[in-house]
Amino acid sequence: MRDLVEVSPVLVELGRRFTAAGHQVHLVGGSVRDALLAAESAGAPVAPGDLDLTTDARPEQTLAVLRGFASSTWNTGIAFGTVGAEVRGERVEITTFRADRYDRESRNPEVAWGTSLVDDLARRDFTVNAMAVSLGPDRTVTDPFGGLGDLLARRLRTPGAAVESFADDPLRMLRAVRFVAQLGLTPDDEVVAAMTELAPQLGRITAERVQHEFSRTLLNPAPRAALELFVGTGLADVVLPELSALRMEIDEHHQHKDVYTHSLTVLDQAIALEVADPDAESPDLVLRLAALLHDIGKPATRRHEARGRVSFHHHEVVGAKLVRKRLTALKYPKDVVEAVSRLTFLHLRFHGYGDGQWTDSAVRRYVTDAGDLLPRLHKLVRSDSTTRNRKRAAALSATYDSLVERIAELAAAEDLGRIRPDLDGNRIMELLGISPGPDVGQAWRFLKELRLERGPLDPDEAEAELLTWWRSR
Known part of the structure; x- marks a missing residue:
């Protein structure tokens, strides 16, 4: 941990300047965590990416230390004690020790300066973010809550009582979900219990912040375990109840325990196709949202048929409307909302293709209705095949291959992209x-x-x- 400082000349010089001015300054938080994870995999000290520092200096004193050294500074976070700076091409954020209190009606703290590094670390969200390395000459490591051990064990804990931490700031529960996907951490029982108890408190958080955290979770390489935590603790009931509702709906093909499990599998498969496509945007938020939500119209359209069969007629129509309503409520950009809704509406169209019975007219309409979403629609339709019957899976794949070939043949003869x-x-x-x-x-x-x-x-x-x-x- 001490060696992390030495690999960054900017940190070394900042340490000299703050020490000369009579102040403490420490590398802290996510920058320590991520550098340690990188060092663990590389086997050698790795320079931190984002440089997050904490200090006993007040903001005006920090600005004085940076004067003549930083090429630029900015004060957008100065009300919360944070001074931003660019030093030798590196972006640095330096925050005064904090001793905030929360009103527990919003997530806005009553900002108060602190005098103790340990007290500052105690108010952070998780132990893996509550480690610090002094930039002073002694390079003291401060890890009062066992963050390094938790990081190595891939364990997610809070510095204090989890219930108190999440009551102060409910957004931390969504950050816990994200860290499961981003860092591969497993929350301990206390964290899971607190999330389950306080899930309704997520209603205090603005839709924009919820959407931001949820999207960051979904854009990780393997978000499934995080989504299972999101649903299992009841957080999804508050901000994305349509996803939770899928758990009790039996898939009409009886190939899965429920539609919820099917949807997670579709997401897994869509991510695999996205990553394997060198021409595709990756990570692709639109495709991942569509894969996760394509069947959310099923609960509302569930019908019990003869001989124990279950149907979900027109669930793609209902689902497209639900997607538009929910993503709009979560403040997603309009183009994202419309794209995910359109993919949801179109995801069943292919099943009318049969063994290739579509006319050229039907193929043209498929391409025209998809528009620039066609590459994503291809991935979504292929991912939607989750049957464990290998023969059936191969037949569906071959049939879709034949449709893609027909599209290519028509495209060669006609400008399908601009009909x-x-x-x-x-x-x-x-x-x-x-x-x-x-x-x-x-x-x-x-x-x-x-x-x-x-x-x-x-x-x-x-x-x-x-x-x-x-x-x-």
């Missing part, structure tokens, strides 16, 4: 003798449907069809 009517608006108005208005839009849509149904037409044929349609009105 438009064979006549533009100006020619429509000229041919029909009309001015701009609703009639032009209706004519344009008629020609678009004709183009989807029959493929490209030559201008004379398109004009004849348009005139016939116009007279029939």
Whole structure:
């Protein structure tokens, strides 16, 4: 831990400057944790990425130490004791020891300066974030709550009572979920019990912060265990109840214990396809949200049929609406909401393909309706096959391969990515003798449907069809 300081010239020089000014300064928190994890895997000291420091100096004293050394400073967090700086190309955040109190009605602390490093560490969220290394000449390591041991054991604990920590700041419960995915940590029984007890307190947190933490969890390489904690403790009941509701719904194919387990498996498989595709964005938030939520319409559409069968007719339609409503409530950007909703709506379309019975018109519509989401739709549909019957899984994969081949063949003959009517608006108005208005839009849509149904037409044929349609009105 002491060697972490030596591999960063910026830290060494900051230590000299603060010490000369009569102040303590320590490398602390996530920067220590992440550097130790990197060092553990590399077998040698690794320089911290983000440089998070804590000091007994007040913000104005910190600014004085940095004067003439930092190329720039910023004060956006100074009300909370944090001074940001850039030093030799490195970004540094230096925060005064804190001794805050929480009102437990919001998560906003009553900011109070502290005088003790140990007291400052005690108010941090987890023991793995409550370790510090002095930048002074002695390089003292301070780990009063056993954070290093917890990190090596991959254990997640709070410095004090977990119930008190989460009551102070309920967002810490979502951070616990994220650390399961990000760091591979396992929460101890006290942490899980406190999360379960205080899950309703998550309602105090703004939708934006909830969404930010949930997205960060989902974007990790293997988020399944974290999502199981999220649902199992009841946190999902507060912010994403549609996910929890899947646990009791039996999959209509009887291939899985429930739709919830199926959805987690679809997510696992979608991530694997995403990572394996060199041309794909990775991590892909839209694909992962769609994989996790594609079946959330099933609880509302569940019907018991004859001979013990269960159906979920039109669950993709209901699901698309639920996705739009929930992701909007969580303040996701509009483009993300619409993309995930669209993928949810389209994820069952392929099952009408059968053994290749679709006409070219149906293939064109599939491509056009997906638009630029087509690569993601391919991954989602393939991931949605979770049958353990190898013969059936191979047949489904081969059938989808044949659809992809047909799309490629049509794309080679036609510009499927930009299907438009064979006549533009100006020619429509000229041919029909009309001015701009609703009639032009209706004519344009008629020609678009004709183009989807029959493929490209030559201008004379398109004009004849348009005139016939116009007279029939």
